[in-house]
Amino acid sequence: MGYPHPTHPKETPVLSRHFGDSDARSFDGWKRRGGYASLEKALGMSREQVTEEVKTSGLRGRGGAGFPCGLKWTFMPKQRTQPHYLCVNADESEPGTFKDREIMRWTPHAVIEGAAIAAYAIQAEQTYVYIRGEFTEAIAIMQQALDEAYIKGVLGINAMGKGVRIDMTIHRGAGAYICGEETALMNSIEGKRGNPRIRPPFPAASGLFGCPTTINNVETLAAVPPIIEQGGAWYRAICLSNPNSTGTKLFSVCGTVRSPGTYEVAMGFPLKDLVHDLAGGMRPGRRLKAVIPGGSSVPILTADEAEATLLDYEGCVARGTMLGSGGVIVMDDSVDMVYQIMRLARFYAHESCAQCTQCREGTAWTTKILQRILHGQGKLEDLDLLLDLSEQMTGTTICVLSDSCAAPVVSGIRKFRDEFEAYIDSGRAVAQV
Amino acid sequence: MVASAVELRLRNSRRDTANQFVSAEAVTSWRRIYNSRAKAQYFLARGFALDRDSTYYFFLTMITLSIDGRAVTVPNGATILDAARGLAIDVPTLCWYPRLPVVGSCRLCLVSVAGAPKLMAACAAQAEEGMAVETETPAAVANRRSVLGLLLERYPTDRLAPDGQDVAVGAAGFDGGGPNEFERLLRRYAVPLRPERHHELALRTGDERPGDPMIRHDMSTCILCTRCVRACADLQVVGVLDVAQRGERAEIVVGGDGDPDHAACTWCGECVRVCPTGAIHEVLPPRRFPKERVAAPERAVRSVCPYCGVGCQVDLHVRENAVVRVTSPWIEEDTPNSGSTCVKGRFGYDFPQHRDRLRAPLIRRGWVKRRDRWRYEGPAAERRRGPWLSIDDEGERPKPRPPERAVGKPLASLSHIPRGPDDVRDRVATPASWYEPFREATWDEAMELVSQELSRIRRERGPDALAVFCSAKCTNEENYVLQRMFRAGFNTNNVDHCTRLCHSSSVAAMQRALNTSAASGSMREVEEVSDVIFVAGANVTEAHPVFGAAVKRAQRRGAKLIVADTRRIELAQRADIHLHLLPGTDVALFNAMLWHIITRDLHDRAFIAGRTHGFDAVRAAVEPYTLQRAQTITGVPAADIAQAAELFARGPRSSTLWAMGLTQHAAGTDIVASLLNLILATGMIGRWGAAMIPIRGQNNVQGASDVGAIPMFYTDYQSVADPAVRRRFATAWRVPEESLSLTPGLRVTEVVAEGSPVRGMYIFGENPIISDPDVAHAEHWFQALEFLAVQDLFLTETARLADVVLPGASYAEKDGTFVNTERRIQRVRKACEPPGEARGDLEILIELSNRAGLPAPFADPREVMEEIAAVTPSWAGVTYERLDMAGLQYPVPDRESGGAAFLFADRFPTGDGRGTMVPVEYLPPSELPNDQYPFMMNTGRQLYHWHTGTMTRRAKGLDAREPVPTVELNPADAAELGVFDGDPVRLVSRRNAILIAARISDRVQRRQLFLPFHFREAAANLLTNPALDPYAKIPEFKCCAVRVEGAA
């Protein structure tokens, strides 16, 4: 539900059904709501059965890439010759995305339970929950829940009395977006500079401390307990359009809508309904101009495209964008696209880890050019230069941060070229810069 | 036995073990790029699937792929770049560098792979069976131009080498001439400079090193390849440099606060070597080495570093008869140093051009020639004195305060050292007054006088009234000719050199136990294979820094490190177990370790039974050394001793390294013997990975001993007392048998002693006035000689006492060979001519020999080596041709032999092939602290100086780092004495006293001191105890009781 708004009839609350209910935060409250039954059930199943159930559900990674979750778990070695690790990616720093924060704030035990099930399935005795450092409230809530879980014997060397070791530690980030990238996250936990690592080796072969590791997003893991409880088939059935995109998804809607918030809908939900019904639509007199549907890293949709988009992995791709993290940024006709795109580029320039040449120099240069255009000092060739730079920045680097910077720039220039040209032609500058 | 087969294979493949790693069809392509050095490590670090027999690794599977249409077979696990290099296809790289961890971040080496959606990084992507790679597709080239273009956007245009200038200037990065590595790539891909948009991004910044004496930064040309960061962290295992900030502001920083000292920089210059743009570059003394000269050397000569015993190969860049720069060999070349150097090797090369160099022979005034004979007619009292302060006098003179370390700070902000009249700093190392008693002479005069006087003393007082000190800094050929001259020409065995003062006790103990005098193994096996490394009494990271880095890399790889040291030196701080013992208590420690091993039944019964004698006696001798008793004696917690003992014994491959910390004791031979017992009882010798290495401190101390510069042996440790040996040498030297003495000669410490019969001496490149114990006495002894001739580069503290000084040649001015600490004989090559009238040392010695009546029919060092090979069984297969590249590790018994990386696989070179264990008892040091002298003083080496400082104190960069003598004092003791860092203190021993500045440091324990011996003005050896080891006659340099007085 889009707390603080009441649940909309078109929502399908699964993960968010206890949002706004502070009693669900405590261990006992969680138990009363049926919590930890899934973990108990999972610990009674074989590891393969648990993984199989998640595979059946069709659950895909909610961190951005959408990789099938069950399949990812099967990459972990069957024989445990080294320690195995699970990392919970709670570094949510993508502009416009705030769904993991809500999950941790309201249902911390859902995260712990899901992580514990995953840890069991992949034979990880140690789990690190990497939480974005600025989420002080979420960290405090998660820490308290974790302490309780230990006290109640849910975690520890004999989790739930089932003779399985499941340990969990919270690791706070220190203000770097890039540390949400899975290999940078592992470097960060190891105490190193948060630079993404070159792959292969993939984390399942050599991840944290060189040992087999699985990284999952908070939302992905929070969806695991309901799947175990009610079965993969049940989850799979929650699907409005494409059978490859199943279950529910939290969308954090922000921007120029009347009711920004986190809404949970079934996969395949129409974007226009999300914007106009659930999020309350535009302010009076304003028209929808553009939507970025998946956090700041994906191509921008024009209003027309957005109206026709179905919110699932395939539906977004069909419109030339991606579902990403589910951060829906809505822009009405009062928004200056050039300025917004510059701000996005500036974000990536600031967050580039500076390893790869194209990203380090490309994001910075892109920003400089956009700022120059905003200052009324742009030239028409600059648009070509920007497109050229973006092309150089796409598909050539270790991680996709530089691609993420290029995506809004390219789609922005393609779809809103007139706004760029207006700046260049008039030579006018905006005060905001 | 398996091991012997392995040894055979090792010998055969010493030079290039490429065939160990690749199947026959791929050998050729792999050979071209990888030599044997560090190979297993290289491949293992990259996660190759390697199979392994008892010694070597093999690739499990081979795969075939095609690159630019050409097929190549590589081991499974190789990257595309590896495969391309095998075909000599040049895929451009910036962040990639051999042996550094692959980060794949510059994105320059991306190549097209058929079927792959994106370009792939050749440096990181593994080659796969059937892969079809194209390296220069339009997409790949476009990407490269993009990368280079982006880097060029932030590169200062005014630094670009002028167009048309295409001379590559040796190693990457020097900004003096043609394009650097990065600019060469710009040209290769024709990346256009776009001036109008230039500098839309600001020039890059980074930490600079203003005022640094050796390494400077110009970070505007940095391209953030991070090679320097990885070279520092992963090759040198130091970690001074890192990337700070992110995005466009990312930059290379020095430590946390920009101060390399705080970040423990060792100035090794590895960062300089790997930098592709010269953003990190070396300071070249500008006046003597103008830029153009450095930029375009006439030639580069491969030679061997003149400092410690690691024997690093270096390239000397020569222009106008001067070494203008030193670079290290390419990292993949087969060199004992894998192409690294330390600060001394890279920056300590300017001493040969120092203006103090002697350019003509000197004769003491007072010697005149009358009727064909030289006579001394000067005033008798003046004999061998001069208008200078004796070492003794200098010791108590006030000393300047050490300056703040000149790093990271503008020069102007640093305090200066006031310069006294005969301050050895500032390139004026020899005070003018020292020359006063001398006049310049012709070579003929000087030679005539030397041979006349040596012959006269021999005639009048008998052969044993003569003695010669050979030199551990000079070549094998020179030492051989010199000892040959004294043995056969002057009929005396009084031949020795400074090995006496360093590893003579090791040699005595090893001779007794194993009949050997050198390391059993190689540095390489320690780095690559050993599971446990036991370092006893060796400050490897300062005294042998390149080997020190290898030990640190070994620890990184997973080897366990046990360090026994009285000080908390760098290795001790890194060690898994630091046995922090009290000075001189080593025997108790090693005996207790052995007893613990026996009680835990961890000794190697089979080895003991099959390979050794005397275990029962040793067992009985070590039984009283319980852990508890050892704890009481050594101060090391019993648990640590037990743990170290078990770790060492369990191995499975444990190597043992030791140096002066064990040997320079009055019980030195016993100490080493007890360590050898430990090695033999656990069988930690004679296998690849279980090496016994006494680390040699000087470039050729091993070789000088090998070629007979010691009193009791001819070459190859053949006894002078053995008539059969004598007969062989008499024949070889064409002298009557009786002319060679059967009596072993006097050793250094016996020569320079009260009551020694020696009246005339020849000293070749040694400086006993600084290096002998209790030098005040030694100085008087030398002054009382009838005749003293010294052959050296400078007018040293010893040379100033001479009657005749003969100016010789530095390492850069001669041909010959050095032997390093792992028995590796390597070529030293002449890079330039000696200055002025100075002559090559071999030339001088040959002429003297001829004048002394012993014909030395050698035209050049090559011919000397031929004779050495003829009389030295274990060098019999050595020729200069075979010594090219990495040299040979002797024994090389014949022309077919490729040398031996390790020895004793199935027998020791004793009569019955067995080693002997010798029971030893702990004896306390001969001088213990008491109320009057409450401190125990230790002496030794520092990173920036070497031996008596003759060379390093005349090397500008090195001297700037460590310009004045200091004594390390524990903070608690300093507080008690009221002494602050840099304050003068007075050290008083039973023999003498010196004034010196204090360096407060918790590297020393309480009531202990550490005093470096490199400094004339505070000579450590004024204080040291001349007590001698009964077997080796090595003095007790490491322990003497002193009192510390705050001198305020």
Ligand SMILES: Cc1cc2nc3c(=O)[nH]c(=O)nc-3n(C[C@H](O)[C@H](O)[C@H](O)COP(=O)(O)O)c2cc1C
């Ligand atoms: C630059 C960058 C930032 C990322 N940030 C996050 C993040 O904040 N949270 C997250 O869950 N995944 C983030 N990801 C995605 C992760 O790398 C990874 O795909 C994800 O954690 C896998 O979990 P999942 O399979 O459950 O989605 C980021 C990726 C990139 C390239």
